[in-house]
Amino acid sequence: EVHLAESGGGSVQAGGTLTLACEASEYIMRKGYCMVWFRQADGKEREEVAGLDVDGRTKYADSVKGRFTISKDNAKNILYLRMNNLSPDDSATYRCAAGNTVGKILSGNGVWGQGTQVTVSS
Numbered sequence: 001e002v003h004l005a006e007s008g009g010g011s012v013q014a015g016g017t018l019t020l021a022c023e024a025s026e027y028i029m030r031k032g033y034c035m036v037w038f039r040q041a042d043g044k045e046r047e048e049v050a051g052l053d054v055d056g057r058t059k060y061a062d063s064v065k066g067r068f069t070i071s072k073d074n075a076k077n078i079l080y081l082r083m084n085n086l087s088p089d090d091s092a093t094y095r096c097a098a099g100n101t102v103g104k105i106l107s108g109n110g111v112w113g114q115g116t117q118v119t120v121s122s
Contacts, residue, residue, distance in 0.1 A: 003028075004028065005022065005113055006023075015086065016086050018083050020096075021080055022035070026077060028077075029077045033098040034099065034100070034105075035072065036051040036052070036097050037049045037079075040092055040095075047061060047092075049061050050064065051070065051102060058070055067085045068084070069082045081094070087120060088122050090118060093117050094115060094118055096112075
């Protein structure tokens with residue numbers, strides 16, 4: 001079975017913290033895919049927020065550097081996104097995805113979760 005399932009979204013005031021979780025199937029974890037968090041707000045383009053490659057290297061969008069941290073617990077098959085100092089601009093639907101590369105994920109050769117909503121009020 002191949003699946004990703006996000007959780008942890010919700011409503012928070014500006015300056016608050018949320019930690020998103022993305023539970024991955026064993027197959028995905030064993031494949032050694034890169035894993036990525038994307039977000040998309042209403043009326044805006046999808047944004048690649050944070051990524052973790054098979055070697056453990058991380059990459060962040062400039063808009064979240066220093067505030068968001070991506071990590072993975074291999075024992076639990078969970079990808080996390082800890083989000084500190086949230087602002088209303090961070091409000092969006094957050095989705096995790098996995099694949100051989102980000103390019104392959106975006107070209108349709110990846111696995112996506114359904115998403116979890118994050119709402120930050122001022």
